Amino acid sequence: MLLTELDKKEKARIIKINRQDRAEIAVRLTDMGLVKGVQLELIRRAPLGDPLEVKTGNFLLLSLRREEAEIIEVEKL
Numbered sequence: 001m002l003l004t005e006l007d008k009k010e011k012a013r014i015i016k017i018n019r020q021d022r023a024e025i026a027v028r029l030t031d032m033g034l035v036k037g038v039q040l041e042l043i044r045r046a047p048l049g050d051p052l053e054v055k056t057g058n059f060l061l062l063s064l065r066r067e068e069a070e071i072i073e074v075e076k077l
Contacts, residue, residue, distance in 0.1 A: 003072040004052070005063075006042040012074035014038045020072050029068060033060065040074065 006012055014036055019026040033056065034040075043053040043061070050066040 001076070002075050003040065003042070003069040003075060004049075004066060005052070006040075006076070008042055008044055011041045011077040013037060013077060014040065014072060015075050016073040018071040018073060019051065022067075025055060025068050029072065032062065034062075034072065039077065 001014075003012070014034060016036065017026050017029055017034065038056055041055045043054045043055050051063045052066065052069050054064055054069075055063045056062065
């Protein structure tokens with residue numbers, strides 16, 4: 001499933017970043033520490049679904065555009 005499919009307060013683990021047509025975005029996400037195995041929690045999404053606020057581990061809060069979140073494959077915990 002994709003990160004964009006999580007519900008509010010759901011936790012998941014990254015299993016893959018799809019690099020196909022969006023290599024530049026994938027590199028930026030990797031630079032921010034979003035790599036395979038990282039645990040995430042969807043904190044909230046804006047009223048129109050963009051951006052998403054995501055917590056990684058116990059400390060980092062990120063705001064991701066829907067375009068970025070759509071290339072992150074996760075598995076629910």
